[in-house]
Amino acid sequence: MLEIRNLHATVDGKEILKGINLTINPGEVHAIMGPNGSGKSTLSYVLSGRDGYEVTEGSVTFQGKDLLAMETEERAAEGVFLAFQYPVEIPGVSNTTFLKTALNAVRKHKGLPELDAMQFLKLIRAKAKALNMNDDMIKRAVNVGFSGGEKKRNDILQMAMLEPSFAILDETDSGLDIDALKLVADGVNSLRSPERSMLVITHYQRLLSYIVPDHVHVLAYGKIVRSGGKELALELEAKGYAEFGSPEAA
Amino acid sequence: MAAIATLKDLYETLSPGLPGAGAAGLDRLRADGYARFLADGIPTTKVEGWKYTNLRDLAGVSLAPAQSAANTDFDIPSVAPGKTHRLVFVDGVFNAALSAVGTLPPGVTLDSLRGLIESSPATAAEVLERFPAPKADTGLRVGPNPGRGQSGGLVGLNGAFLAEGAVLTVGEGVTLAQPVEIVFVATAADGAWHPRLLIDVAAGAEVTVAEHHVARGGGATFANIVGGVRVGEGAILRHAKFQEEDDAALHLASVTATVAASATYETFVLTTGGRLARTDVQVRLEGSGASTRVSGAYGVDGSRHADFTSLIDHVAANCTSREVVKGVIDGKGRAVFQGKIIVRPDAQKTDGHQLNRALLLSDTAEIDAKPELEIYADDVKCSHGATAGELDEEALFYLRARGIPADTARALLIAAFLDEVAEEIGDAHLRAYATARIQDRIGRLTGITVDTDVPVLGE
Numbered sequence: 279m280l281e282i283r284n285l286h287a288t289v290d291g292k293e294i295l296k297g298i299n300l301t302i303n304p305g306e307v308h309a310i311m312g313p314n315g316s317g318k319s320t321l322s323y324v325l326s327g328r329d330g331y332e333v334t335e336g337s338v339t340f341q342g343k344d345l346l347a348m349e350t351e352e353r354a355a356e357g358v359f360l361a362f363q364y365p366v367e368i369p370g371v372s373n374t375t376f377l378k379t380a381l382n383a384v385r386k387h388k389g390l391p392e393l394d395a396m397q398f399l400k401l402i403r404a405k406a407k408a409l410n411m412n413d414d415m416i417k418r419a420v421n422v423g424f425s426g427g428e429k430k431r432n433d434i435l436q437m438a439m440l441e442p443s444f445a446i447l448d449e450t451d452s453g454l455d456i457d458a459l460k461l462v463a464d465g466v467n468s469l470r471s472p473e474r475s476m477l478v479i480t481h482y483q484r485l486l487s488y489i490v491p492d493h494v495h496v497l498a499y500g501k502i503v504r505s506g507g508k509e510l511a512l513e514l515e516a517k518g519y520a521e522f523g524s525p526e527a528a
Numbered sequence: 529m530a531a532i533a534t535l536k537d538l539y540e541t542l543s544p545g546l547p548g549a550g551a552a553g554l555d556r557l558r559a560d561g562y563a564r565f566l567a568d569g570i571p572t573t574k575v576e577g578w579k580y581t582n583l584r585d586l587a588g589v590s591l592a593p594a595q596s597a598a599n600t601d602f603d604i605p606s607v608a609p610g611k612t613h614r615l616v617f618v619d620g621v622f623n624a625a626l627s628a629v630g631t632l633p634p635g636v637t638l639d640s641l642r643g644l645i646e647s648s649p650a651t652a653a654e655v656l657e658r659f660p661a662p663k664a665d666t667g668l669r670v671g672p673n674p675g676r677g678q679s680g681g682l683v684g685l686n687g688a689f690l691a692e693g694a695v696l697t698v699g700e701g702v703t704l705a706q707p708v709e710i711v712f713v714a715t716a717a718d719g720a721w722h723p724r725l726l727i728d729v730a731a732g733a734e735v736t737v738a739e740h741h742v743a744r745g746g747g748a749t750f751a752n753i754v755g756g757v758r759v760g761e762g763a764i765l766r767h768a769k770f771q772e773e774d775d776a777a778l779h780l781a782s783v784t785a786t787v788a789a790s791a792t793y794e795t796f797v798l799t800t801g802g803r804l805a806r807t808d809v810q811v812r813l814e815g816s817g818a819s820t821r822v823s824g825a826y827g828v829d830g831s832r833h834a835d836f837t838s839l840i841d842h843v844a845a846n847c848t849s850r851e852v853v854k855g856v857i858d859g860k861g862r863a864v865f866q867g868k869i870i871v872r873p874d875a876q877k878t879d880g881h882q883l884n885r886a887l888l889l890s891d892t893a894e895i896d897a898k899p900e901l902e903i904y905a906d907d908v909k910c911s912h913g914a915t916a917g918e919l920d921e922e923a924l925f926y927l928r929a930r931g932i933p934a935d936t937a938r939a940l941l942i943a944a945f946l947d948e949v950a951e952e953i954g955d956a957h958l959r960a961y962a963t964a965r966i967q968d969r970i971g972r973l974t975g976i977t978v979d980t981d982v983p984v985l986g987e
C-alpha cells in the first residue's frame with residue numbers, strides 16, 4: 279500500500295524528517311507516537327503534499343505509484359486522506375458545497391459518475407447521522423463556529439464520504455472528551471477494512487485503546503527510533519519519551 | 529478629455545435638438561450644467577476624492593452620441609424576468625419597444641425623462657430640480673467653499689446634455705410588488721450618454737429598483753450617470769446596480785440620496801465591467817431613525833480599474849449606517865475604495881459601521897483604500913475596518929487535500945469571499961441575482977464554474 283524509503287524533508291531550510299522508513303500493507307493500522315515537535319505532523323503534510331514541505335531525499339510509493347510526484351488533489355483523488363491536527367475554518371463555503379465538490383472531483387478521477395444534489399444529500403445525511411452530526415452542522419460553513427471536537431468529527435465525516443484507501447489521522451484525539459473520542463473511534467473503526475490502511479498519529483496511548491493498531495512506531499527528532507506491536511503504546515504511556523533523547527542527540 | 533473646444537461645438541450643435549429645447553426651465557438647467565462643467569472641469573488627481581482615479585483616459589473618448597446598431601435582438605438582463613416594470617435604454621437612448629412598464633398601481637409613475645420632457649418641459653424641469661445634487665462639499669473640514677473639483681464637472685457635463693434618463697415616483701404609502709428595472713444596453717463601438725436617474729419614494733412607500741449596465745456588442749462607450757434619490761419618512765428603497773459593461777467601457781456614476789426620518793435606503797453596487805468604472809454614492813441621513821446599507825462588490829483583472837467612493841452623512845440623530853465593500857483584484861487590476869462617514873454635531877446616537885476588504889490574486893494587483901471618519905457628536909458608535917490580503921493558503925490546502933483541484937479551490941474561496949457582500953442585500957430577488965452575477969464573473973476570472981447546486985437541507 280504505502281512504502282516510505284529514507285525520507286528526508288525540510289521546512290524553511292531546516293531538516294525535520296531525517297530518514298524515515300515505513301512500510302504499510304493493505305488493511306494495516308500503524309500508529310506513530312512521539313514527543314511534541316518530533317515531526318509527526320510534518321510527515322503527514324509531506325505525505326499529503328503541502329507546499330513548503332520540501333523532500334530532499336528518499337521516496338514514497340503509494341499503490342505502486344510515485345506519491346511525491348503528485349499534486350495534493352491528485353493524492354487525495356488516488357485515495358490518500360489526511361485528518362488534520364487542526365482542521366481549517368473556511369468562512370463562506372458550506373460543508374455541503376465543499377464535500378459535494380470534493381466527492382465529485384474524486385469520483386470523476388476514479389471514472390465514477392458524479393452524484394447529483396439529491397443523491398449527495400442522502401449520502402451525507404446517512405454518514406453524518408452515524409457521527410451524531412445534525413443537519414445544522416452539515417450546512418454551516420466549513421468548521422466555522424465548530425468546537426474542537428466538532429471539527430474533528432467533521433474531518434471524520436469527510437473521510438467517511440471520500441472512502442480513502444489510506445488515511446492519516448493526525449492527533450484526531452486531541453481536544454476530544456471521552457464521548458466524542460468514542461464516537462470518532464467508532465467512525466474510524468467502521469472504516470477499517472482489508473483494503474484500507476491507516477496511519478494514526480497520536481501523542482497519547484488513550485486513542486489506541488479504541489483504535490487498536492497492528493504496529494506502533496516511535497518518531498523522535500525526525501526518525502523512527504523504535505517499532506513494535508500494540509503493547510509498545512502502553513509501555514510509552516508508562517515511561518514517557520525521555521529515553522529517546524533530546525533534539526541535540528538526534 | 530476631448531478638447532473643450534470640441535465639447536463646445538458639440539454642446540452648441542446638440543442643444544437645439546434636445547427635447548424641450550427652447551423651454552425656459554430646460555434651457556437654464558442645461559446652461560447651468562455647461563457652466564458648471566466649464567468652471568469645475570474634469571476632476572484631476574489633484575482633487576480631493578479623485579487622487580487614485582485618473583481620468584486622463586477620457587482624452588481619447590468620443591463624447592458624441594453613440595451610433596446604435598439597428599439590431600435589438602439581444603437578451604435583456606432581469607432580476608425577475610417578465611415580472612418587473614422595465615425601462616430599456618440602448619446606447620443611452622430610451623427604447624419604448626424594448627421597455628415593458630406594465631401596469632403600475634395608482635400613485636406610481638415610471639417614465640423616461642425624454643418622454644416626460646416631451647409631454648411637459650415645465651413639469652420635467654420641476655421634477656429635475658426636486659432632487660438633491662451631489663455636493664462638492666463632502667465634509668465639514670473642507671469648509672463651505674471647497675472650490676473646483678469633486679464630481680462637479682462630470683455632473684455639469686451630464687446636465688449640459690440632459691435629455692435621457694428615468695424618473696420613478698412612488699406615492700405615499702404605496703408598496704410596489706414588482707421590482708422596477710432600468711436597463712442600459714451598450715451596442716455601439718463608442719459614444720457617450722449622460723442619463724439622469726431619479727427615484728422619489730414618498731412617505732411610507734416601499735419599492736425595489738434594479739439598475740443594469742450591460743454590453744451587447746458595445747465597446748469603448750462612456751456612460752456618465754447622475755442619480756438622485758429621495759426616500760420619504762418611513763419609506764423603504766432597495767436599490768441595486770449591476771455594472772457589467774464591456775472591458776473597454778468607461779463608466780462614471782454618482783448618486784445622491786436623502787433619507788428622511790425612519791426611512792431606509794439600501795444600495796448595492798456590483799462592478800465587474802469597464803476599463804474604468806467608478807460609482808460615487810452619497811447618502812444623507814436627514815431624519816431621526818433613518819438608516820442606510822451601502823454595499824459593493826467588484827472584480828477587476830487585466831489592467832482595469834474600479835472605484836467605489838462613498839459618503840455617508842449622518843445629519844440627524846439616531847441613524848444607522850452599515851457599509852460593506854469587497855472586491856477581487858487580479859492581473860494588473862486596480863481598485864479604489866474611499867469611504868467617508870460624517871457624523872454632524874446633532875447626530876447623537878449614531879451607529880455607523882464600515883468594512884472594506886480586498887482580495888489580491890496577483891503580485892501586480894493593487895488596492896488603494898481610504899476610510900475616513902469625521903465625527904462631531906460625542907455619543908456615537910462608529911467603526912471601520914479595511915483589509916487587503918491574498919487567498920488563505922491553509923484553506924486552499926485543506927480543500928485540495930480533499931481532492932478539489934487547485935483552480936476550483938481558488939474559485940470556491942473567491943466566491944465565498946464575495947458572497948458575503950451579497951448577504952448584505954435584503955431583497956431576495958436582488959440577492960439571488962447578485963449571487964448569480966458574482967458567480968458568473970468568477971467563472972470568467974478563473975475559468976471555473978463553481979457548482980453550488982446543493983439542495984437546501986430540510987427541504
Ligand SMILES: Nc1ncnc2c1ncn2[C@@H]1O[C@H](COP(=O)(O)OP(=O)(O)O)[C@@H](O)[C@H]1O
Binds near residue numbers: 313317318
Ligand atoms: N511551518 C513551519 N516552519 C518552521 N518550522 C516548522 C514548521 N512546521 C513545523 N516546524 C518545526 O518542525 C518540527 C516538527 O513539527 P511537527 O511536525 O509539527 O511536530 P509534531 O507534529 O510531532 O508535534 C518542530 O520543531 C516545528 O517547530
Ligand SMILES: [Mg+2]
Binds near residue numbers: 320
Ligand atoms: Mg503535530
